[in-house]
Amino acid sequence: MAATTTAPTVPADLDALVRVGPRDELAPVTVVSGGRHGIAVFAVAGGERVYAVDNRCPHMGFPLHKGSVRDGILTCHWHHARFDLASGGTFDQFADDVQTYAVVNDDGIVYVDPRSHRADRVDHAKERLRDGLEQSINLVLAKNVLALLEAGVAPAEVLAIGGAFGARYREAGWRSGLTILTAMGNILPRLDPDDRVFALYHGLVNVARDCAGQPPRHPLDSLPEAATPPDRLKAWFRQFVEVRDSDGAERALLTAVTNDPAPAVLADLLASAGTDHAFLDGGHTLDFVNKARELLDLIGWEHAAAILPSLTPVLAASRRSEELNSWRHPVDLIALLDPVFARLDDLAARAGADPAWHASDEFIATLHGDDPAAIVAALTTALEVGAPPTAVTRAVSYAAALRVARFHTSNEFGDWITVLHTFTYANATHQLMRRSPSAALLRGVYHGALSLYLDRFLNMPAARLSHERPAGLETLPVEPGALLAH
Ligand code: FES
Structure with missing residues (x-):
């Protein structure tokens, strides 16, 4: 100067x-x-x-x-x-x-x-955004998101910076911060342009918090010879996740990415591993898989090699619900599923023959019931008679959403989180089924429905939905004394 x-x-x-x-x-x-x-x-x-x-x-x-x-x-x-x-x-x-x-x-x-001579204003703001993420300084994040949007930088670029940072600087992999960032990215088009900065800011703050004080992940490379057939890579990936070998899974995944397949192929590889065991990590893991897919839809699949490896430590380390007492006793839910999962290919082949199938009230009532065998049978029958897989995943998501809606505020917050996780898992299964349907992913339908069954007492007492309440707010008294006496 x-x-x-x-x-x-x-x-x-x-x-x-x-x-x-x-x-x-x-x-x-x-x-x-x-x-x-x-x-x-x-x-x-x-x-x-x-x-x-x-x-x-x-x-x-x-x-x-x-x-x-x-x-x-x-x-x-x-x-x-x-x-x-x-x-x-x-x-x-x-x-x-x-x-x-x-x-x-x-x-x-x-x-x-008086004319600014900082020609690299956008580059500077991007650099400072990374500084803010590294040091988890909210003010720096806020100012530089604002600077970038004011300079006309596309929100997807801001999401890409946050996504790459979160995926790289947390050895244990994808966590809720990246999920929040993605959710914020999803709602951006529905927000007033002036409010978009707040959404991006909140997403980035949560990414920075997740990474603060964490060791970084050391990225691996794809295999030197990338010509391995996709089916072989998928089998390797699932096998490595099965034995909790995150590094092996990452190399197989990166090789699959290098082969530049369609996004649906990569999503299928991840979703298959994400449903090889029941309801991984209380439903988080499949939700993370789906959110990573959504983030790449927002920022572009050319970022797949930077984003997707953050899922491998999560997949490898996830708690498998078949290890939990609640899934094995007094009813062995896993044993209930074994004969169904033995004929998944047959069910997948029959599903979709009746595009007009829709979930009846009786079907939803069965999903909300207390008979897990009846729940499994209802799902299986629906697929056998030709229900489209996405119609079934939508029905399970709807039933899970009703659990959330009927959660009474007098209950424990931790229990609300439980019903919420069943919903996010069911929604993740639905979103993945829409984009990369597979026989393997049908397992997620059953796992989501049985988690819904395990939540059945968390709606006691059940909150009434707005149309079930006897009177609206307009009938309440307005005088303070009368209101207190109401
Ligand atoms: S150091 Fe805070 S306003 Fe200058």
Whole structure:
């Protein structure tokens, strides 16, 4: 930037500059108009060196002309952020680099060029966004999401930065922060443009929190010879997940990605492994698989090699519900499923023959019932008579959503989380079935329905739905005393 020189530097467009004053008469600090917040001009060593910076601290806006300069460092007095006066670079990551302006000496008269000369504004904001993620500094995240959107950067680019960071900087892999980021990405088109910054910000804050203090994941490469057939890679991937070998699974997955298959092929590979065991990690794992697929739909599948490997440690480490007492006793739900799963290919072949099939009230009532054998039989019969798999997954999702709607607020919050997880699992199965249907994924239908069965007492007492309530709010008294007595 910014210091004057003894040889005058006079740009052709002198009129565009802001006059500060005779160099020999400059006060230690002068504020001139320009920039977005005024420009603070600091004359050091009696005007021997002159620097100009934005007069608003990039942290929270303290006027920097009230700061102190010593040894070439400008200190803001609000939270004591320090800046190199010459470059504007900060030493304190909670702040940000301050904008500098060129200083011109025209025959002893000092001018400032108020036009920003940070040509790399977008690159700088992206870099600072990564800094904010690394150090989990919410203010830095907020400011740079705002800067990027204001600069016209597509929200998908912001999602891609957050996604790549979250997938890379957490050794244990995908977690709720990336799920929230993806959910925020999904709702962006429905938000007012001014509100999109909040959605992206909340997603990124949760990604940063998940990664804070965590060891990073060390990415592997695909196999040197990528010509392995897709079916072989899928079998390897499932086998490696089966024995909880995350590294082996990652190499098989990356090789599959290198082969550049259709997104549905990769989603099927992951969903198959995600349903090889019952209701992995309380339903989280299949939901994460689906959310990773949704994130790639938002940011582009060219990012698959950066995003998808974050699922392998999760798949490999997930708790398998067949290991849980609740799934084995007093009713062995896994044993109930064994004969059905032995004929999955047959069921998949018959499913879809009746596109008009829809879930009756009786079908939904059975899913909400207390007879797991009847639930399994109802699902199997539906597929046998030709119900489209997506119609069945939709019905299970609807039944699970009703559990959430009927959850009474007098119950434990932790129990609400349980019914919520059944719903998110059922929804993940439905979304995956829509895009990459397979016989293997039908297992997720049964697992979701049996989790719904296990939740059956979490609707006691059942909350009434709005149309079941005897009176609307409009009938309530409005006088405070009458309201208290109501
Ligand atoms: S406003 Fe300057 S350090 Fe906080």
